[in-house]
Every structure is written in structure tokens, then in C-alpha cells.
Amino acid sequence: MSRRRFGAWDATVLSLVFAFLYIPILIVVLFSFNASRLVTVWAGFSTRWYAALPGNGPLMEAAFITLRIGLASALAATLLGTLAAISLTRLGPFRFKGLLAGMVYAPLVMPEIITGLSLLLLFVAIGLDRGFWTIVLAHATFSTCFVAVVVQARLVTLDRSLEEAARDLGCTAPMAFIKVTLPLISTSVLAGFLLALTLSLDDLVIASFVSGPGATTLPMRIYGQARLGVTPEINAICSVLIGLVTVGVIAASLLVKRDLGRQLRS
Amino acid sequence: MTIPAATRSVSRAGRAAFAPWLEPGRQPLIRLDGVTRDFGQVRAVDGVTLDIHAGEIFCLLGPSGCGKTTLMRMLAGFDDPDRGRILLDGADLVGQPPHLRPVNMMFQSYALFPHLSVADNVAFGLRQQRLGRGDIADRVARLLALVELTGLERRKPDALSGGQKQRVALARALARQPKVLLLDEPLGALDRRTRERTQFELMAIQRELGTTFLVVTHDQDEAMVLADRIAVMEAGKVIQVGPPRSVYEEPQSRAVASFLGDINLIEARVTQVAPGSVVLACPGFGAVEVAAPNEPVEPGRAVALAIRPEKLRLTPGEGLQGPNRALCRVTDIGYRGDGTLYSVAMEEGPVLRVSQINADREMSQAIGLDDVVTIAFSPTAALVLTR
Numbered sequence: 001m002s003r004r005r006f007g008a009w010d011a012t013v014l015s016l017v018f019a020f021l022y023i024p025i026l027i028v029v030l031f032s033f034n035a036s037r038l039v040t041v042w043a044g045f046s047t048r049w050y051a052a053l054p055g056n057g058p059l060m061e062a063a064f065i066t067l068r069i070g071l072a073s074a075l076a077a078t079l080l081g082t083l084a085a086i087s088l089t090r091l092g093p094f095r096f097k098g099l100l101a102g103m104v105y106a107p108l109v110m111p112e113i114i115t116g117l118s119l120l121l122l123f124v125a126i127g128l129d130r131g132f133w134t135i136v137l138a139h140a141t142f143s144t145c146f147v148a149v150v151v152q153a154r155l156v157t158l159d160r161s162l163e164e165a166a167r168d169l170g171c172t173a174p175m176a177f178i179k180v181t182l183p184l185i186s187t188s189v190l191a192g193f194l195l196a197l198t199l200s201l202d203d204l205v206i207a208s209f210v211s212g213p214g215a216t217t218l219p220m221r222i223y224g225q226a227r228l229g230v231t232p233e234i235n236a237i238c239s240v241l242i243g244l245v246t247v248g249v250i251a252a253s254l255l256v257k258r259d260l261g262r263q264l265r266s
Numbered sequence: 267m268t269i270p271a272a273t274r275s276v277s278r279a280g281r282a283a284f285a286p287w288l289e290p291g292r293q294p295l296i297r298l299d300g301v302t303r304d305f306g307q308v309r310a311v312d313g314v315t316l317d318i319h320a321g322e323i324f325c326l327l328g329p330s331g332c333g334k335t336t337l338m339r340m341l342a343g344f345d346d347p348d349r350g351r352i353l354l355d356g357a358d359l360v361g362q363p364p365h366l367r368p369v370n371m372m373f374q375s376y377a378l379f380p381h382l383s384v385a386d387n388v389a390f391g392l393r394q395q396r397l398g399r400g401d402i403a404d405r406v407a408r409l410l411a412l413v414e415l416t417g418l419e420r421r422k423p424d425a426l427s428g429g430q431k432q433r434v435a436l437a438r439a440l441a442r443q444p445k446v447l448l449l450d451e452p453l454g455a456l457d458r459r460t461r462e463r464t465q466f467e468l469m470a471i472q473r474e475l476g477t478t479f480l481v482v483t484h485d486q487d488e489a490m491v492l493a494d495r496i497a498v499m500e501a502g503k504v505i506q507v508g509p510p511r512s513v514y515e516e517p518q519s520r521a522v523a524s525f526l527g528d529i530n531l532i533e534a535r536v537t538q539v540a541p542g543s544v545v546l547a548c549p550g551f552g553a554v555e556v557a558a559p560n561e562p563v564e565p566g567r568a569v570a571l572a573i574r575p576e577k578l579r580l581t582p583g584e585g586l587q588g589p590n591r592a593l594c595r596v597t598d599i600g601y602r603g604d605g606t607l608y609s610v611a612m613e614e615g616p617v618l619r620v621s622q623i624n625a626d627r628e629m630s631q632a633i634g635l636d637d638v639v640t641i642a643f644s645p646t647a648a649l650v651l652t653r
Contacts, residue, residue: 164344165377167364169442170394179390183381 025242032235039230049236059237062221066201069132069217073139074196080140081147081196082189086177088148089155105149107142115142116209123210130212138210139200146199147192150256154188155181191252198248202241284494285509286319293356295320295478296341296446301350303336310336311347312502318446323472323479325489328499329525334482337499338448341480342371354445365394370444374451376435378423384410384434385419391442409437412471429460436468440477449481453488465491486526490514498522518560519653523572530578530618531651532571536563543645546571550615551592559650570651575621577647580608582633585640590648594618596637610639 032050036043054060084104088097107115119138123130158181166176182189204219211220218241225234286292294317303311311333318324326334339345340352343364352359359367370391378387385406392402410416413433423431432452439447452468453461469492472479483489489496490510497507498521506513506522517523520531537553538545544563548554548571556571563569584593597617598609608620620641633639 159375159377161373161375161377162379164342164364165371165373165379165438166390167344168342168369168371169391169438170365172363172365180379180381 028235029239029242032232032239034232034235037232039232039235049232050240052233053236053240056233058216059218059221059233062216062218063237065132065215066218069135069139069207069215070197070200072136073143073200074193076136076140077143077147077196078189078193081144081192082151082185084144084148085151085155089152104145107145108149110142112142112203112205116206119206120209130210131215134210134212135207135215135217138206139196139203142206143196143199146195147189150192150195150252151185151188153256154185158184187255187258191255194248194252194255198245198252201248202245284321286321287317287495292319294318295322295355296480297351297353298337299351299353301337301340301347301352303333303340303345303347309502311340313350314499314502314504316497316504316507318478318480320445320478321476322494323469323481323492325481325483325493325496326499327483327486327489327496327526330484332499333502334484334499335450338371338450338480338482341367341446342369342448343367368445369448370439370442370446371448372435372439372450372452374454376423376431376455378431378434378438380423383420383422384415384426387423387434388437388441390438395442405441409441412440412474413437413467428456429464432456432464436471440471440475444477446478446480449479451483451485452481454483454485461488468492498525500525516560516649517572517651520570520572520651523649523651527574528619528621529572529574530616532573532616532618534569534571536565536567536569536650539563539565544650546650548615550612551590553589554648555589555645556648556650557646559652561652563650563652567652571648572651573618573643573648575607575619576623577643578618578620579642580610580620580622580633581640581642583638583640585642590645591640591642594639594641596633596635596639599633599635608633608639610641 031039031042033045033047034042035046035048084100087094088101088104091097116138119134119141120130123134128134162180162184163173163176166180167173171179202219203217204223207217207220208223211217216224218237222234222237222241225231287294296316296318298314298316298318301311301314302309314333314337326337328334336345340347341359343359343362343366346360354368359369379390382390388406388409389402392405397405406419407416410419413436415430415433415437418426418430423434426434432455436452439449449468453464456464465488468479479492481489481492493510495507495509496513497504498513499505500521506518508516513522514526517526517529523529524531532548532550534546534548534554536544537547539558539562542558543555544558546554546556546569554571559569585591592612592615594610594612596608597611600607600609603624605621605623608622609617610620611617618641
């Protein structure tokens with residue numbers, strides 16, 4: 001099979017797609033370096049808005065809360081998602097396995113607004129005070145499935161006889177998991193963690209539903225300010241957020257790819 | 267590895283004195299007693315009873331799905347029988363988890379731990395035994411010397427050839443000095459040249475250590491060369507056990523005869539019974555005289571005349587007429603270099619396969635397609651099968 005040449009038509013289509021996807025983001029990043037206070041008028045390159053960020057108390061506080069929520073929820077999601085992946089691939093057939101498999105993936109396609117609303121109703125019903133921990137719980141809930149997908153993909157391709165070999169050589173089943181399986185899926189677990197962290201950092205909808213006084217995340221703060229008018233400072237903090245998310249996603253995909261490459265070679 | 271030169275290339279069959287299964291009253295190392303395992307509706311292993319003696323290389327041979335792998339996994343502890351006992355040195359293993367059994371396994375995929383170096387792979391089992399650091403290093407060095415991998419300690423499995431991976435897997439499985447080493451298709455993943463060399467190396471290592479080997483394979487050549495005894499399995503049952511020579515030359519059933527090597531089976535009928543021999547009425551041959559089967563037969567009994575392609579003699583043209591001879595026409599010629607496989611059709615009777623060694627360079631040209639040939643065999647070349 002010969003590879004088709006990359007012609008002018010392909011170049012046009014590809015550029016249009018990329019332009020459609022990324023020009024709005026590029027504009028935000030571009031104007032974050034604008035010297036003028038006016039968002040729409042270019043007045044030369046400057047990093048003053050980045051320099052001003054640390055001085056903006058409410059924004060920094062929101063950023064710090066977001067980071068803590070991200071770390072806590074990503075940790076929980078990684079633990080739960082990995083366990084779900086293990087039970088789906090390693091425990092053999094058990095009752096309700098099909099149900100679990102379906103339910104783990106449901107949040108992938110569930111509209112965020114429904115996840116947010118239903119969690120809000122739940123927290124109200126059980127009388128949980130809304131704030132930091134309710135956001136952590138909510139984020140862990142929807143990012144667990146992403147971790148499960150990534151880790152399960154790795155476990156499925158892992159030779160079952162590796163664990164058996166470990167048990168044959170004197171390990172109990174849990175020890176075999178820790179000594180052999182865990183090191184081999186660790187990059188996927190890490191990739192899942194990064195994905196969960198990234199998802200938590202930029203979530204606005206669900207956090208808006210389940211947050212309470214004193215727990216305003218960065219996306220919520222940005223959204224609130226943007227309604228009063230977009231300032232260059234917002235462009236700057238958004239650019240930082242875009243940078244973080246990009247790094248997180250790229251790192252996660254590189255980890256998964258590296259794992260896959262190693263598998264293909266062996 | 268230091269092996270006395272004299273024993274290096276001697277196959278198992280050459281070790282005439284070693285036959286513990288013939289000694290009455292000798293306790294076997296492993297005794298399988300009515301072992302049965304069902305997977306849903308399928309009976310994977312069906313009442314297998316076997317004795318395996320210390321120091322043997324014992325092969326479970328059969329087509330895929332015959333239950334040989336399930337049987338091996340039950341010995342390793344990854345599965346347990348539904349009925350029956352698995353005794354090792356007289357103690358029942360059933361229910362014991364794999365990590366407590368004095369048995370180790372070399373996996374078909376080798377199952378080397380990709381995140382560990384060669385040395386760490388071999389040391390894995392020893393670390394579980396909580397041996398001292400120095401002891402472990404000593405043992406690993408000796409094992410790697412045994413499989414001739416000294417110098418590759420720090421390599422990762424990814425960076426090894428197929429043959430080297432196989433040796434690491436062997437060293438790792440031998441590290442805990444198991445009473446029985448289970449080998450699942452040990453040569454299956456190797457190319458033909460490496461495979462032949464590895465066969466002999468496996469045998470040399472086994473002789474040096476004296477460990478009992480239980481080999482599972484679907485490859486009859488592998489089983490023939492390696493084994494002291496072979497158990498032929500079919501549909502969950504062991505259908506014949508014996509040394510390679512006896513399962514090949516004295517198969518007790520059509521199934522064993524046709525699974526091991528190539529064989530012509532001709533349906534025939536017993537006409538006369540004499541001491542030491544029987545006469546059969548055989549399509550194509552007429553009257554045929556054959557050595558008597560182990561089991562007494564009476565005239566009129568339907569039997570199969572079994573004769574392997576290499577035991578039929580082929581001569582061009584119409585030779586002498588007489589018993590155990592027939593005139594045929596060549597219908598197919600398969601030239602294989604070292605030998606030639608002919609298909610010959612009798613005037614009335616089945617098509618037979620005859621193989622000849624091309625002992626002379628001119629020989630393969632002497633017989634052409636559609637030529638008339640005479641085939642013949644001696645009374646001890648053929649076999650009467652009643653089952």
C-alpha cells in the first residue's frame with residue numbers, strides 16, 4: 001500500500017480545522033502579552049499582566065484552592081479508577097460485572113450539568129456542607145472513569161502469566177500484584193492521575209453546582225470576573241491555565257505512548 | 267556448563283539403565299490419582315492416573331485442547347481438580363496455593379518480568395525465600411553460568427534474543443530448586459536451529475541437576491527427543507504411556523498410531539491365528555502375515571493393519587510376487603531432499619504413503635509418476651491394532 005501524497009487540498013482542510021479549534025485560544029494568549037489595558041487594542045508586547053498576577057489576592061487564593069482540589073480529587077480518582085480497572089480485568093467473571101463496566105464509563109458521556117445537579121441534590125439530601133470537600137468528591141466521581149479507562153487499557157494487554165510467574169516463584173497474590181503488576185502499570189496510573197488533575201483544574205460547571213462559601217475555584221473566579229468585562233489579567237491567568245492543562249495532557253499521552261511502544265517491542 | 271563429552275550428545279533413548287517405572291514397589295515422586303477437571307460442560311481432564319518418577323523427563327503430548335495444559339496448571343497450583351488427588355512425595359497438593367508448592371514452572375511466553383534485569387529475574391524467587399544478599403548473588407551467578415548467560419546480568423528482557431529469554435526463564439524456574447520443573451511448550455517460541463540446540467542443552471542441564479522435568483508439548487519430535495516417557499493425551503484422557511520407542515513402534519490404538527508420526531492404517535480381517543503370528547485378509551495385499559498383537563485375537567475379528575511409511579520397501583517394476591507384497595501405481599511424489607514421500611495406489615485397496623531415504627543421489631530419479639512399483643514389508647514392520 002503506497003502512502004498518498006499530502007496535497008494542497010489536505011493542507012487547506014487541516015489549516016481550517018486547526019484555525020477553527022485554536023484561533024480563539026491563540027487570541028487569549030496573544031492578548032495576555034498586550035501592553036494596553038484595553039483588551040481589543042494591541043499596544044505592544046509586555047509581560048506586566050503576568051507580573052501583576054501574584055499581587056491579585058482573590059485570584060491567587062482561587063488558584064491555590066483549585067490546585068488543592070485537583071491534587072486531592074486526582075489522588076482519590078487514581079485509587080478508585082485503578083481498583084475498578086483491576087476488578088474489571090483480573091477478577092474473572094463476577095456478578096454485576098457488566099453493570100460495573102457500563103457504570104464506570106457512564107460519566108464519560110454524562111452531561112456535566114446533570115452530574116453537577118445530581119451531586120448537588122445528593123449533598124443537600126445527606127446534609128453535607130458544601131465547600132472544598134464536596135468539590136473534591138464531585139471531581140473524584142467524574143474523573144475516576146478516565147483513570148479506569150487508561151489503566152484498564154494497559155492491564156488488558158499485560159500478559160497474565162507474569163502474575164502467575166510471580167506467584168509460582170513464592171509470592172502471594174497481593175504480593176505478586178505489588179511486585180510485578182503495579183510497576184508495569186505505573187506509567188498508566190500516573191497518566192490517569194495527570195488526566196484527572198487536568199480535568200479537575202479546568203472544571204467550571206460541576207464546581208459551580210457543588211461549591212459553597214469560601215471555596216471558589218479559579219475557573220469560577222475567572223468566569224465571574226469575565227462577566228464584568230475581560231481584563232488582560234484574566235487573559236494572563238487563562239494562558240497559565242492553558243499551559244498547565246496542555247502540559248498535563250501531553251505528559252499523560254506521552255506516558256501511555258511510551259508504554260505502548262515498549263509493549264510492541266517485546 | 268561442564269558436561270562430560272561422552273554424554274553430551276547421547277539422546278534419552280541411549281540411557282538404557284534408567285527405567286524407575288519398571289521397578290516394582292518404587293514410590294513415584296508424583297502420583298496423579300483420578301484427576302478430573304470440568305470447565306462448564308467440557309471435561310478438560312478426565313480421570314487421569316499417572317505416576318512420574320524422580321529424575322524423569324516426562325512429556326505430556328497431545329493436540330491443543332487435549333487437557334495437557336490444564337493438567338500442568340493443576341500441578342503448579344493455578345487450578346485445582348474437581349475430583350482426584352495430586353500427590354507429591356506422598357503429600358496431597360490439592361488446595362495448596364502456588365507459592366507454597368515445591369514446584370516451579372517455565373511459562374510458554376517465558377513471562378520474564380520486563381521491568382527487572384536478567385539477574386533480578388533469576389533472583390526473584392530467591393528473594394521471596396528471604397535468603398541473604400551474598401547467598402542470592404552466589405546462586406544467581408551459578409545459575410547464569412549453568413545456562414551460559416554470564417555477562418548479561420544487567421540486561422533487560424527486551425534486549426535479549428528468543429534463545430536467551432528461554433535460558434533466563436529456565437534459570438529463574440530452577441532457582442528455587444524445585445522438586446519438579448514444569449515446562450510449558452519449552453521450545454515452542456524458538457526457531458528451528460535454536461530449538462535443536464536447546465533440546466540437547468535442556469537434557470544436559472536436567473542430567474546435571476537431576477531435577478524431574480514435566481514437559482507439556484504438542485510437538486511430537488520435541489517429546490521424542492526429550493522424554494524418558496511420553497503420555498499421549500486425547501480429549502482429557504491419557505491414552506498411552508511409555509518410552510518414546512514404545513509409543514512410536516508399539517502404539518496400542520489407532521489414535522496413538524496416527525497422532526505420533528505418519529502411518530498407513532488399512533482395515534483388515536483376521537483369517538488365521540498361529541503362535542507368534544497372525545494372517546490377515548487385507549485389501550490390495552490379499553493374505554498378509556504379521557507378528558501377533560499383544561492382545562489375543564480370533565479369526566474373523568476386524569482389525570487395522572498399521573504400517574509406517576518408512577517401513578514399506580519400494581522397488582521399481584513388478585518384482586517377485588508373494589505374501590506381504592502388492593503392485594501399485596505411483597500417484598504423487600513429494601521430494602524433500604533427504605528423502606522422498608510417495609503416494610501409491612493399489613489396484614483395489616487404499617492409497618498408501620511410502621517414504622524412502624535418498625541414500626544415493628540418483629535414487630530420487632529412479633521412480634516417476636504413474637510408474638508401476640512393488641511395495642513389500644516384513645512381518646515385524648507392520649502392527650495389528652484392535653482398538
